Amino acid sequence: MAGSSLRSSMRGGRSRRAMSDINVVPYIDVMLVLLVIFMVTAPLVAPSIVNLPTVGGASPQQQTPPVVVNIRPDGNLSVRYKDDAGATQQETMTRADLNSFVTDREQSHPDQPVVIAADKTVKYEVVMNVMSDLKARGVKRVGLLVKPQ
Numbered sequence: 001m002a003g004s005s006l007r008s009s010m011r012g013g014r015s016r017r018a019m020s021d022i023n024v025v026p027y028i029d030v031m032l033v034l035l036v037i038f039m040v041t042a043p044l045v046a047p048s049i050v051n052l053p054t055v056g057g058a059s060p061q062q063q064t065p066p067v068v069v070n071i072r073p074d075g076n077l078s079v080r081y082k083d084d085a086g087a088t089q090q091e092t093m094t095r096a097d098l099n100s101f102v103t104d105r106e107q108s109h110p111d112q113p114v115v116i117a118a119d120k121t122v123k124y125e126v127v128m129n130v131m132s133d134l135k136a137r138g139v140k141r142v143g144l145l146v147k148p149q
Helices: 002-011 023-043 095-108 124-136
Strands: 068-069 077-082 088-094 113-116 142-144
Touching: 002 113, 068 124, 068 142, 077 095, 077 124, 095 124, 113 124
Parallel strands: 068 113, 113 142
Antiparallel strands: 068 077, 077 088
16 A cells, blocks of 8 residues: 555655746736837827928929820830920920930930820830930939829
């Protein structure tokens, strides 16, 4: 009997093993408290709004109308722009003519933007070639014209 009581005491509550589990409940509680704090304070933080000063005699800036380069599905180019008198001009030209036109136009109107209006069936490569030609000729602002949905 002494042997059986010895075995039962070895298996019973007296032998302890090292605990290998981590109790994560306190960490979850802390994270939930932080989440509630951030949810409450987020609407109270005002976004950065810049109050610009007012000037009595300020005139609105005159924006130069852009030069519009139309690329048709057949690959032909046409350029629409306003001349110095304010009249709208439209010319059909090749890429070489466009390069010389843009070079001349940049000398007389250095900050004038150029907008490319390409048909949606035109290859992406053609549009990118025209855009790179414009950038190579010194045009600072080149944009793409799109139709809103």
